[in-house]
Amino acid sequence: MSVPxxxxxxxxxxxxxxxxxLTQLPWSGWxxxxxxxxxxxxVLFWVLHRxxxxxxGTAFCLGLLADFQDGTVFGQHAVAYxxxxxxVLFLRLRLLQFDPLRQAAQMFPVFLVVQLxxxxxxxxxVQPPNGLTILLPVLTSxxxxxxxxxxxxxxxxxxxxxxE
Amino acid sequence: xxxxxxxxxARRLGPTARLAAWLAIGIVCVVxxxxxxxMEGLRSGLATALQPLRIALRAPGDxxxxxxxxxxxxxxxxxxxxxxxxxxxxxxxxANTARDLKKENDELRALLALPARPGQQQVRAGLLYQxxxxxxxxxxxxxxxxxxxxxxxxxxxxxxxxxxxxxxxxGTSEVTLITSPGQLTPVMVxxxxxxxxxxxxxxxxxxxxxxxxxxxxxxxxxxxxxxxDRVYPAALPVARVIRVSRPQAxxxxxxxxxxxxxxxxxRAARVLVAxxxxxxxxxKPAAGAQPAATQLAGPQP
Numbered sequence: 001m002s003v004p005x006x007x008x009x010x011x012x013x014x015x016x017x018x019x020x021x022l023t024q025l026p027w028s029g030w031x032x033x034x035x036x037x038x039x040x041x042x043v044l045f046w047v048l049h050r051x052x053x054x055x056x057g058t059a060f061c062l063g064l065l066a067d068f069q070d071g072t073v074f075g076q077h078a079v080a081y082x083x084x085x086x087x088v089l090f091l092r093l094r095l096l097q098f099d100p101l102r103q104a105a106q107m108f109p110v111f112l113v114v115q116l117x118x119x120x121x122x123x124x125x126v127q128p129p130n131g132l133t134i135l136l137p138v139l140t141s142x143x144x145x146x147x148x149x150x151x152x153x154x155x156x157x158x159x160x161x162x163x164e
Numbered sequence: 165x166x167x168x169x170x171x172x173x174a175r176r177l178g179p180t181a182r183l184a185a186w187l188a189i190g191i192v193c194v195v196x197x198x199x200x201x202x203m204e205g206l207r208s209g210l211a212t213a214l215q216p217l218r219i220a221l222r223a224p225g226d227x228x229x230x231x232x233x234x235x236x237x238x239x240x241x242x243x244x245x246x247x248x249x250x251x252x253x254x255x256x257x258x259a260n261t262a263r264d265l266k267k268e269n270d271e272l273r274a275l276l277a278l279p280a281r282p283g284q285q286q287v288r289a290g291l292l293y294q295x296x297x298x299x300x301x302x303x304x305x306x307x308x309x310x311x312x313x314x315x316x317x318x319x320x321x322x323x324x325x326x327x328x329x330x331x332x333x334x335g336t337s338e339v340t341l342i343t344s345p346g347q348l349t350p351v352m353v354x355x356x357x358x359x360x361x362x363x364x365x366x367x368x369x370x371x372x373x374x375x376x377x378x379x380x381x382x383x384x385x386x387x388x389x390x391x392x393d394r395v396y397p398a399a400l401p402v403a404r405v406i407r408v409s410r411p412q413a414x415x416x417x418x419x420x421x422x423x424x425x426x427x428x429x430x431r432a433a434r435v436l437v438a439x440x441x442x443x444x445x446x447x448k449p450a451a452g453a454q455p456a457a458t459q460l461a462g463p464q465p
Contacts (some may be wrong), residue, residue: 021221024214026293029428035296056186068210070295071302071331071338074203076192082186089179121190125198126299138319 013055015042023069039066043081044107048087048095059085072118073125080117082143101145126153211333213306218292233353260332281404284397287311287435289319292336300344301366305326305433308335316395318436322431324401324424325389326433339434341427343368351402352390356380359390362402370403370428372419381408397436401425 019038028034043062046054063078070077087110088095095103177185196202246460260319289305309314309332319326319339327347342349343364347377351372352359361373375381385405403421411418 017217018212019219024221024293025225026291026431028294032294032296033320054386060189063190064206065210066208068214071304072295072297072298072299074193074197074206075190079187079190079191082183082190086183087177088381121194122297122299125194134264 008050009077010052012046014048015045018042020065020069023066036116037066037111039063039077040081040084040111044088045082047085048092051089052091054085055080056085073122076118076121076125080114080123083117084114085111189222207331208333211336215335252337259443285437287313287437289337289433289435291431291433295338300342300346301345301364301368301427303339303341303433305337305339305435306335307435308333308337310334312437313337313435318365318389318396318400320400320429320436321425321431321433324403325396326425326427326430328395329435337434341423342425343370343423343427348392349402350390351387351395353381354386354388355382356385360387362387364422368423370421370423371407372403372421373416375417377410377415377417379417379419381405383408386424387421 016039022038023035039062043054043059047059050131057082060078063081064074065075066077066081067074091106093112095106098106193203220452256282264331287307289307289311292304292306295302295304303326305319313329313332315329315332318421319329325342327339327341327344329337340347341364342362343366345364345366349362350359358375360375362370362408363373363375365371372381372387379402387403387405389396389398389402401424403423405419405421407418407420409418
């Protein structure tokens with residue numbers, strides 16, 4: 001933290017530009033499948049170490065850039081990066097105490113969530129399955145829960161907490 | 165307050181609220197892009213803005229390539245030259261035959277009073293990079309609208325059809341590969357002339373759809389573009405049939421194919437810029453064939 005503020009900004013910009021550039025290299029075949037999401041790694045690194053400089057807004061814009069690069073629907077990576085930033089902010093204090101191995105292990109689910117979010121948003125955007133009726137069970141499940149909770153309360157008087 | 169690292173009386177929005185806000189903006193982006201195609205301006209802006217960065221990043225690779233090329237051994241070059249000369253001889257013979265056939269074809273077309281096919285103009289383009297996307301395989305080329313490209317044009321390499329331009333920016337363009345899911349290509353079986361539709365299924369494979377069960381399709385058949393769609397010129401090689409099976413349910417054959425073009429390997433591509441059919445004056449060979457046709461047709465009535 002002894003590094004001046006401008007230098008930090010420069011370094012941050014440099015790594016982000018490097019991440020964008022690495023993605024632009026002509027990857028193909030196996031290398032393309034194995035290519036890490038450089039931009040996500042860079043964004044999450046700076047969220048972890050400089051949460052005051054790197055936040056939701058920057059992550060969102062860089063996500064749009066990633067969408068442009070992969071020729072995907074605008075918003076796919078943006079949404080995924082925003083979710084990942086939230087995850088890292090949530091885990092931040094714990095992550096900072098970990099050694100590199102544990103830190104990487106803790107980041108695995110975050111990167112998994114990034115990829116799954118990209119997949120989910122793309123799937124919903126490109127091939128909306130039957131006009132999103134697939135989301136109706138969410139509503140009906142909630143209503144069922146309401147009924148269940150009401151019934152349980154009526155049965156036991158004050159609910160589980162009171163019964164313990 | 166439950167989130168560690170957050171001040172109890174912070175004046176800014178909490179992470180959860182900000183997450184929700186950005187998620188909402190993200191969903192708006194997706195809807196704008198998918199439903200209203202409103203983000204194309206942003207795309208072409210990004211393409212222009214990223215062009216210098218792209219050139220700068222490719223410079224070391226290009227220089228290294230030049231150096232390696234410079235130090236390539238003399239003997240290798242000689243061998244290559246001999247092979248190329250040999251190939252040129254054989255190609256020249258093929259070209260002679262082709263010219264003869266084209267002339268004959270033009271005369272026959274004139275006889276039948278069929279319109280001449282529009283000539284093809286080619287734009288060479290290099291592969292910039294390949295996008296990674298679950299919903300379609302795409303590659304980026306280093307030529308764009310400034311080289312006269314527009315969306316919908318077919319892209320080929322030396323061995324066959326690669327795909328179709330789906331987005332064109334000022335200096336770059338995006339190709340949807342024929343193996344991309346949902347990408348349809350009208351083809352015909354070269355051996356029989358049977359027409360059909362090839363659809364990409366991903367994983368670098370293609371599927372010939374809606375072939376009735378009694379159709380004559382065999383493993384090893386070449387599929388070429390049929391040319392009836394006004395997008396692809398006729399007889400571009402598309403795929404080779406690798407598997408033909410008859411599913412228990414359904415009246416259609418299941419025909420799988422592999423693309424002939426090097427979708428994963430090609431580093432250079434050509435975009436076929438067809439001259440607009442309506443605006444072109446009659447092509448030279450056709451004009452030359454016209455008198456011959458009238459001459460031939462003259463004594464008939």
